[in-house]
Amino acid sequence: MEGTVRSIVLTKGVPDFSEGAVSFDEDGHLERGKTPTVMNPNDEVALRAALQTRVRHGGHVSGMSMGPPGYGDVLREAMESVYTDDNYLLSDRELAASDTWATAITLSAGLETYQAEVGDIDLVFAGFKTADGETGQTGPQTAWAMDWPIVTHVVALEVDPDERRLRAKRLVEGDVDEIETVEAPLPCFVITDPEFEPSYRQASHRLTRKRLREETRERAADHDDHLTTWNHEDLNLDPDYIGLDGSPTIVSSVDPIPKAPSEREATMVDPTDADAMDDVLEELRPHAAGTSDHATEAGD
Template sequence: MRSIALTKGVPDFSEGSVSFDEDGHLERGKTPTVMNPNDERALQAALQTKVRHGGHVSGMSMGPPGYSNVLQETMESVYTDDSYLLSDRELAASDTWATAITLSAGLETYRENVADIDLVFAGFKTADGETGQTGPQTCWAMDWPIVTHVLALDIDPEERTLRAKRLVEGNVDEIETVEAPLPCFVVTDPEFEPTYRKASHRLTRKRLRAETEARAADHDERLTVWDHTDLNLDPDYIGLDGSPTIVSSVDPIPKAPSEREATMVDPDDERGMEAVLGELQPYATGD
């Protein structure tokens, strides 16, 4: 079983230092980056598949060189066997369409130069774009079947089919069970939870974790970087030039207003400090 787990770095908004250029495009190379939270569910689905059925899982991301850290985190958390980074200046400022074109080219290059792919896993949406488009668009470019909002899944290796429970969103939430032939694209729902009911599965997961520690520590030796020439991509159809999305403006996210009232007290104000101590004393004595 050969799987690709797609992941992405997103701005670490908690750091408070998100950088944009004069045209409103995010400067990812100058912005602290963390793994996209929704991708963790997709990565867990890939790990569950590897634990249950064996095989090989590769991590793949598109972005600046610093995204190698995200792929290393992927290896540490879900025990991927190797990593592939699609990266060069021609790919900068890609919208979801240009990103999907690039990712699909990465998957095709992988199939041509590494091995056939059975499954591709992607997260529901990213914390910076919030569109939920990249996974389905990449699948469209591959012309594969896709199952979205996946809550649980398993594979029948002999029949080469995927069986999944997926969430149907409408006036009421429903869960349906679907089947799809391999190769297949899986987009996990944020509610996806991996399950390891068999003792053999839990032991396998423990063994994989031990094997991965040394591999992740030497991640650069297992990282392959492909630029747009490696992917046989025309610069006119990728990056900013290949992105039909137009960013009209970018507004900073305002700081949320405080929900609590605060009283400012000068440390030199004896009466004020006595009032503060009076407020704190009951908590200090356990009352």
């Protein structure tokens, strides 16, 4: 549509690595079934970039993820937090155990199916890397599979829908961090850098964002009505080239995740040991009475 931008944001669910949420087995390996799944933090940055583009130029934003049915909750979060219009989940057993290459092949098929059934895509946004894999390969590999240009480490962007051009500032890290400005034709991929910050300087943009937030609350409440799930047959994918069979990555070994060290030293005390309990009381007495060394000195 002339003058507007249709965007897709690639998202992924990752284990919640916050303190107390992660479950490990006795060998220190992550137990995914017992650890909550949340949206990959870097994908939230990509979503904010897509929202900024939507606010400035109008159009449509869709979320897309590949994973088990539970990833629908991750896509719901995308709708609630950055107001996606609809979401697409690529999910079935044939896609399980995909490495980044097989994931990129599946995502590219999802994008092609979207274009055939929904509409032409102008921009595909993806996060810098995932919190669990840390490879940063899926976005670029998907762009390669689509044969579209890609701009990485984007910290700011402008889109000219009529001229079909993207102008972006990207962070170049080296001995000294530099910012370079690049241009690319649409459609293209945008890999956002964690340093990306959306900008809403115009009052009209802030009002549009507020309106989108209000509209989304009702839509998110009925998220399942706005979620489309495609399996490998819907995407016309050969099982030999997806999932574990289509993943060339060979993992030679896996190191246990180190457990976080305790921040405090603890002394175990047997409550039946009278002498030990007397020591505990002596330690607590000044604090309980409000007469710590500093308080005593102040009173003197």
